Amino acid sequence: MRLPVRLDAVLVQALIAAALSFAHLHDLAAAAGQDGWKAWAYPVSVDLLLVAAWRRLRSGGSKAAGWCWFLVALIASLGANIATAGLLDLDDVPAWLRILVAGWPAVAFLGGTLLAHGST
Template identity: 80%
Template structure:
């Protein structure tokens, strides 16, 4: 409850101060010859430049970018607002404004436009420099392990080969059975025969197995079986 009351008091104070400064700037601009909507545009221009410069300073707070330009424009806008407050406090005859003040008021729009443009289009952060990658300490290569030395083995008499009885002799290993030739459909053989005849009529040579397999698109075993039937 206490913190919300303090926050509300700060907001009320900010609104009152802003309204008074706004009114003073309007009165000074009107006294300097800026009538109608122009007198209301001057306080808006001053306050916007002040807020833009302050926002720029906050955005550059945690960076390495130069903040001199933001401070300059913040000081210019603050001086314009503070000067209007002091000038309208009775120190200046608003019925007879001096010529130099009329010149400052008339030249303010161009100055505010320049400051706002520079604040809006300046880079927000400084370019980051590529930092070199940290070099890791060289790790010494592990030396290859040497095999452990074993004690010399004494010469022992070779064991005599065991005699095998005639009944214990293992039978001779039988030769592996050859894979059966794949069965070829008659229609495929007829088609292959047409291809072989066409190839012979074109080239004058009998078709080989590789060409036959490429023309038919069949595996090599089946191509061999078809070639065997065409021979």
């Protein structure tokens, strides 16, 4: 029997933090040249990789892959949060960052596939 979700201050804080992080990832992807639906897909891919890695860490099996992909996704999320804090001119994104953003889908696909189909 599942217990109902209890709305408390920690859950509200987590939802606010998730929404802000999602927006930062979207803004960075859009600034790096990813238009329309693609800019919205970036935060989804980062957050889903975080969730998949967290599930692996909680599974009780080998934790190396879980930690590896959790840190990769966390760095992507944290990097976007910091980049959009005014330290980066979003109207003139450097080429190296455009390359990282453009390469992210392959990284996320690899990580998600290994987490979903690797041994636990």
